[in-house]
Amino acid sequence: MKTRATPLNPKNRFQPIVTDRECDDGWYQDPADETCPDSLATEVTDEQVRSIISRNQSPDVPFDQSINPYRGCEHACIYCFARPTHAYWDMSPGLDFETRLIAKPNAAEQLRRELDKPGYRVSPIALGINTDAYQPIEKKREITREILKVLAEYRHPVSVITKGALILRDLDLLSELADQGLCSVSVSLTTLDNTLKRQMEPRTAAPATRLKIIRELSAAGVPTGIILAPVIPFINDHEIEAILEAAAGAGAQRASWIMLRLPLELDELFQDWLQRHFPERAGRIMNRIRDLRGGKSYDAKFGRRMTGTGPFADLVRQRFSQRARQLGLNLHRAEPLRGDLFKRPGGEQMALL
Template identity: 55%
Template sequence: MDEIARRALKGRGAIGNESSRFERERRVLVDDGWSGAWVPGGDEDPPPLRTTVSDDASRTIIARNDSPDIPFEQSLNPYKGCEHACIYCFARPTHAYLGLSPGLDFETRLFRKRNAADLLAKELRAKSYTCRPLAIGANTDPYQPIERDERITRSVLEVCRDFNQPIGIITKSGLVTRDLDILAPMAAKGLANVSVSITTLDRDLARRMEPRASTPPKRLTAVRELVAAGVPVSVLASPMIPGLNDHEMEAILEAAAGAGATGASYILLRLPLEIKDLFEEWLREHVPDRAARVLSLIRQARAGALYQSDFGTRMTGTGPIADLLSRRFKLATRRLGLGGRRWELDCSQFKPPPMRGDQLALL
C-alpha cells in the first residue's frame, strides 16, 4: 500500500504523528480500504480525531528543577498532553516517554491526574517540605478544555488555599477566571499571581497555530477580570517567532498593559527534539510562502541550528536577530511600565491545616 501524505486537521495543530524518538517503528498513513466516505488524497476533509482521556498513575505531583533559566524551583501539572494543540509547544517531546507521538497523540491522547489534590496535600504535609512558590501549568496548560469537566486544577487550588501555599499560574485560557473566588483572596494575601500567554493578536494565525486555546480577545478579557479582582497579572509574549509573529511584540505588550498587566516576559521560539520537524511541517502547510524565511531567521538566531539547549541563551537566542528582539522588548516594557514576571510571593504564611483527629493546640 502506498503512503498517503498527511493533511492538516480542523482544530488540530500538528499534522504528523510520527513515532517518538524511543521507538523503532515508523508510522505511515495508508488507505486500508476501510476509510468509508472519506477518500485519502481527495478533496474532502479527513475525519476529525477524537480526544481520549486516561488516568495517570503518578505517585508524586510536585516536580522540581534547578535550571538557571526558570524563575521557580517547583511546579505542578494536572494533565499530561494538551488539547490546546499549540504547534510550538515545548512540552510535546514529553509524550515520547509514554510511548506516544509528540505530534497528534500529544493533543488527542491526554492523561488526567485525578488524585492530584490528595497527592499535593500529602507532599505539603511532609516534614521535609520547604515552602517555595509553586508554578501550576509550567508544562501543559492547567485550564485546557477538559478542565471544565475534570476540575482537577480547581481541586489543587483548594489545597493551596487551605495550606497558604503560594502559587503562580501559567495559562492561555480564559477559563482561569472561573476560579477567581479562590485566586482573589489568595492574591490579597500575597499568595497568588497569574501569567497569561498571548502569542499573537491575529485571530486567524492563532486559530491555526493554537487551534483550541482561547482567542486573543478572550485572553485580554481574562487579564482585565483578573486585575479587577486584585490578582497580579504578567503577560507572556511567547514564543516570538522571527518572520511570523515577532512584528507583533509591541502591540501585544501594549494591549496587555492596557488591560492592566504589570509584568511581561518573552521567549524566542524553542524547537527541541521532535518539535523541529513538526513545526517545519506546519509552516510548509499553513504559510508556505514564508516557511523558508522563518526557518532561516530562526537559524540566524540559533548559531546556524534550529535549536540550541545551552543554559543562558536557550530562551533568547544569540546574534543580531535575537539582540534586536531583546532591545525591542526592553524599550517597549520600559515605555509601558511593565516589569518582569513576578514570583515574589509570601512563603511565611504557609501552614498545613489541622487534620481530623489532630490534638487541639494549646493557647
C-alpha cells in the first residue's frame, strides 16, 4: 500500500467471526482491477463525545490527564503502541488504524464543560498521546487548535507530543501559553534517515522538518525536547548519539527514550513489516526484542514496558544518558507547568490542588 505502513488488516480480537479477502493469491492481477488497489484513501467518521479528558494512574508516565482529538492515526507509524486500541471500535489495528479515523468535532465544547465543573482539579493535560493531535486531517478539521484556544482561555497547563509539522501553525497559541509557564512540547524524533522514515512512519514529517519544528518552537520561547521512541534494536539504535546531537543543535532542552513495545496485534504487524523491509535481519531483531522482554515479544509490567531489561537495555540507557549529558540536555530539572493561573472565564480562579 503506497504511503501506508502495512497492507495487513488482522482480525479484531473482539470479533468472533472474521472475513478476509485475499488480493494476491499468486495469480496474475490486472493492474486496472480496482478491487485490489495499491493505495487507500482516508475515511473519517465524526463522533460526538460525552467526555474528552482521559485519566490514568500509570506510574511510568509523567501525566494523569490527556486528550486525543482523533482515534486512529494517518501518520501510519508501524510501531505505534496505540494500534490495538482500534479494536475497541470494531476495526482492525492494521490498515484500518491508518485509514479509518474517528474525529471528535465537539472536543473543545466538551472540554469547556469539563473544566467548568466545580470539582475539576487542575493538572497538566497531555495532548495527542494515543494518536497524534497534528496528524494530516488536523489541517482541515482544526480540532486541536480549538482545544488549545480553550486551554489558553482558561490558562490551563498543557504538554504536546507530536511528529507533525502542522504544530507550527499554532505557534501563536503555544507561545502565548509558554509565556505564562503553561506549555511544553516534545517532538518525536526516531531517525535521521529519510528512507527509514518513509518505511517506518510513511506520513510523518521528514527528519529535517522535525528539527525545524524544534528550532522554531525554541526560538519562540516554547520549552521543547525530544522523545526517541521507539528505540528498535538493529534498526535505529545506532543513531542514538546522532539524533541527540541534531536535537541539541536545533535547540532542544530535554530528551528521553522508550524501547519498542509490541502489545497484542502489534506483534504480528511489526514482524510482517520486518520481513518485507529487513528480511535478512528480522530473526536477529526479534531475538533481541525477546531478550529485552523476558523471552516474550512484550512485557506489560510497569517499570519494564518502556525500557525493557537486560544488557541491551542497560547499554542503551548508558549511551543515551552519557551523550545527553555531554550535550547539555537534561542538566536541570524541568520546571513544572503552572497550575495556579487557572481561571474560568466566569471569574472563578482556582489554585493547583
